[in-house]
Amino acid sequence: MLTFIAHRLAGALLVIFGVVSIVFLLIHLIPGDPVEIMLGEAASVVDREALRVSLGLDQPLAHQFLAYLEGLLRLDLGSSFHSRRPVVGLLLERLPATLVLAGMTLVITLLMAVPLGIVAAMRRNSLWDSGAMSFSMLGVSVPNFWLGPLLILVFSLWLGWFPVSGREGFGAVVLPAITLGTGLAAVLSRMVRSSMLEVLGEDYMRTARAKGLAPSRVIIHHGLRNALLPVITLLGLQLGALLAGAVITETVFSWPGIGLLTIEAIQSRDYPVVQACVLLISVSYVLINLLTDIAYGWVDPRIRLGGGR
């Protein structure tokens, strides 16, 4: 088990190093001179050179990269061009909102996907099944920057149940979470259905029924527990996509999280903040995948002992 974890950890570190390199290089992709873009054309030569030196842009690329890495190790991501505050502080300020949104989304997603998938599998080829799978098809196809406004239109403007945007009160998280969770629930419900169908045919299910257990107990204790393993893996893989989707959803609802910060930073050309947001989201994604991998190897020895992939 330890070798397995060490193996995966080394792979993840390599990937994180690559991610850091790409994020570092992003700022050098900007067409033209970043300093000129930041200060505008009216700035004096002295100001420009001063900013260039303070950003370290006058140094050779390799030197800049090392300085960036060294800063990362000290959790120093530079400071925002606009507010002049350390970027790490900005991120920490916005992180709780995104975590609340992600957690609520996860709850709503599971509440939608698991019952839908189970019903579809139990009543295979019935109206229930085709209804659930149609929902899944629609959910995959509806973009969240359209679903969000539609939900606002119906539930905030017409019915007045939830606030239009912002983070006031408990109800405010509901619409963003539904918006963000629908696509994920669509994918998951399909997975629950196919995984459940596989389990339903197993011998131990027949045994459980034969010994006279209540149907609900058979489904939940014997069926669902076994069917959920692949579902959890998929959930881990999709959690990162959820973080990326949060960028758009948070913009729709003006939800003050990391995603909205990313867009605000892009619009105000606050490059250190853009870099830090992209880095934070991607590294969280890598770490979530790593944890899913390790958990899966822990649960299922076949994967652990298979070595590598």
Add this chain to the structure above:
Amino acid sequence: MRVWIPSGILGAWALLALSVYVLPLSPNLIQLEHILMPPGEGALLGYDDLGRDIGERLLVGARTSFLVAFWVVGLSALVGTLVGTVSGYQGGWWDRAVVQVIDIFLAFPGILLAIALAGLLGPGIENVVMALAAVGWVGYARLSRAQVLSLKHREHVWAAEALGSSRLRIMTRHLLPLMAAPLIVEATFGVAAVVIAEAGLSFLGLGVQPPDASWGAMIRDGTRYMLVAPHLVLAPGIAIFVVVLSVNLLGDRLRDAMDKRLVTAMRKDQ
């Protein structure tokens, strides 16, 4: 039947996108007396916040999404397949390096990297294509590499190698034709992903520049007037939704059809 309806919708999408070059449209004409007018006579889909004809802007938006989808899927599939095939067939350190690069690109979830790239490159349709293709090639590379790895020890490839065929010939004549089916399925779903991604970038203000129209930008502009004029948001949203749904339905059918062919082929083998 279940293939014809989505195919028809996608055909209509392509036709409407190309019709923009022929029809006498004035999608940027501002008519202040028509501001936010609902669908009715004059304009089938009503007017937007500047009094522009939403129907005509929807057509221009169709062209935007069609062009972006065409170029992004084309470029990504070409580059990705090339990299994946060569890498899988060559093996060695080159292959290990490519796998590492693929893993790194896959570590950026969803369209996050495209958002960052498009944001840094600045708005414009070319930059959208570049940003999405820079992210999109990875999927095709991974898929074609996996395909090559499973195919390259087949007997017909050994036979070709024994006969002294060149590597290029083996890759193009003996490997690519067998890999085409899954790549086509991947590219079909790719169209849906790119249409959503383009509209998403435009929604964030990182896509096409005004006054050019994009379905995503139309949704963003419309959200400000949702209570008084919901048609501003509904029309482009339905357009995206219908196109993406059709692509996904078609992709599902295609995948099922290919799966069946695969199963029958395997049965014959036994």
